[in-house]
Amino acid sequence: MIHCKNIKKSFGDLQVLKGIDLTISQGEIVAIVGPSGAGKTTLLQVMGTLDKPDSGEIFYGNVNINQIKDKELAAFRNKNVGFVFQFHQLLPEFTALENVMIPALIGNVRLPEATRKAQEILDFLGLSERTGHKPAALSGGEKQRVAVARALINRPSVIFADEPSGSLDTHHKAELHQLFFDLRNRFNQTFVIVTHDKDLAKLTDRIIPMRDGVIE
Secondary structure, eight states: OEEEEEEEEEETTEEEEEEEEEEEOTTOEEEEEOSTTSSHHHHHHHHTTSSOOSEEEEEETTEEGGGSOHHHHHHHHHHHEEEEESSOOOOTTSOHHHHHHHHHHHTTOOHHHHHHHHHHHHHHTTOGGGTTOOGGGSOHHHHHHHHHHHHHTTOOSEEEEESTTTTSOHHHHHHHHHHHHHHHHHHOOEEEEEOOOHHHHHHSSEEEEEETTEEO
């Protein structure tokens, strides 16, 4: 599904990615692991189209995303890619339902349909009673599930998660980890997860170890 060919990325004189070759299959859950500074988050951002490599190619199926213009790339990202971060990054002035709806509205989904889709996903994630609450009124685990719902609203083919359980306690970590596998089983979505959590990494289909900008 995703194929990276000789991806290189530098920031100034610091070469962060030194020629990454990686293939991830549809429906696979992989964990990218390694020490701080290994290049994990940079690789995630480049694969997720949030940043561009200095050289190399990234394919989603037969689509070479390096050849897509910026405006078209934003639309491609909105439709095909979802993101979950360590800190949920919900907008505090909006309710859970409204936060989840935002990517659909950006994708020109009509308001009634965006509302229906957001409610359906929040119901599936066990948040039926929390849809009208703003982030300040939600627990840490609830906030992260809302963030997952937001990532899912457009039914993307791949979810990129950067330390998704890093801010959660043990109970909520276990819930979130199980949720990823439940979602894969239901929707056949692909998950690429950057994590320091050894328990999560062990659960995944494949562990991709990185060090000093390369895959070991």
